[in-house]
Amino acid sequence: MYKFSFLVNAITGDIMSNKKYDDLVKKHTPKENKLKYAVTAFLVGGFMGLLGEVLIRVYIILFEVSRNDASTYMIITFIFFASLFTALGFFDKLVAKAKAGLLIPITGFAHSMTSSALDYKNEGPIYGVGSNVFKLAGSVIFYGVVSAWFFGLIRYLWEVLL
Amino acid sequence: MYFINSFLFCGIICLIAEIILDNTKLTPGHITAMFVCIGAALDTFSIYDFFIAKVGGGALLPITSFGHSLIHGALISAEANGVVGLLIGIFDLTAAGITAAIIFTFIFTLIFRAKD
Numbered sequence: 244m245y246k247f248s249f250l251v252n253a254i255t256g257d258i259m260s261n262k263k264y265d266d267l268v269k270k271h272t273p274k275e276n277k278l279k280y281a282v283t284a285f286l287v288g289g290f291m292g293l294l295g296e297v298l299i300r301v302y303i304i305l306f307e308v309s310r311n312d313a314s315t316y317m318i319i320t321f322i323f324f325a326s327l328f329t330a331l332g333f334f335d336k337l338v339a340k341a342k343a344g345l346l347i348p349i350t351g352f353a354h355s356m357t358s359s360a361l362d363y364k365n366e367g368p369i370y371g372v373g374s375n376v377f378k379l380a381g382s383v384i385f386y387g388v389v390s391a392w393f394f395g396l397i398r399y400l401w402e403v404l405l
Numbered sequence: 406m407y408f409i410n411s412f413l414f415c416g417i418i419c420l421i422a423e424i425i426l427d428n429t430k431l432t433p434g435h436i437t438a439m440f441v442c443i444g445a446a447l448d449t450f451s452i453y454d455f456f457i458a459k460v461g462g463g464a465l466l467p468i469t470s471f472g473h474s475l476i477h478g479a480l481i482s483a484e485a486n487g488v489v490g491l492l493i494g495i496f497d498l499t500a501a502g503i504t505a506a507i508i509f510t511f512i513f514t515l516i517f518r519a520k521d
Contacts, residue, residue: 295465
């Protein structure tokens, strides 16, 4: 790991031992607080789930629709706000803090689409926005469809054969 | 009870994702793709339907429910149209979400530009 067995301070001439150097590196390496990240993701994700359920209840009362329709409205609401906040520029900061708490709910899907569309906006509407909008969300749709088709076929054959 | 279940279910799924994210080299892209596949797999024998019945909104929000909706639409359509129905109906239930995401992205991309 070390090219030299000790480091010399060019100004004062102090010799720095490997151990001291290690301590210094450790001190300046940002601490990855995994527990804090995990708790944040749990709380933010949980809050999103709670908000989803609250929104469904509100829509059922407000628009007098069935629970199924209210669920669709709820998902569209989340997509709208994730998309808007990404376009306004502060969703990235929230994602950097909450990480999986915002990436795993449907907000992450909308965020990835809007952010890649905005990033490639200056390359034009066709080869910029149009072809890059599904850059990250594309893998979700692609593997989702492949696995849904595959498992759907298994379930279908299961029911036909038995 | 739905409210507490929603909080716990959505929170635990995000917690699992965060633990995978922090302790392996997988990126969020890997994890979301993986979770969609898990959602589809869980619904093969209606396990995810059970979660939605018990949990409510909290189970519809994580990306796993996207996989569930894909396979669910395919199976409903397969009942009516046979094996081709799997291809016809796969986007039936997720169409609203994907279309909304595309439309909103289009509108906001017209209005805003990327901030550096």
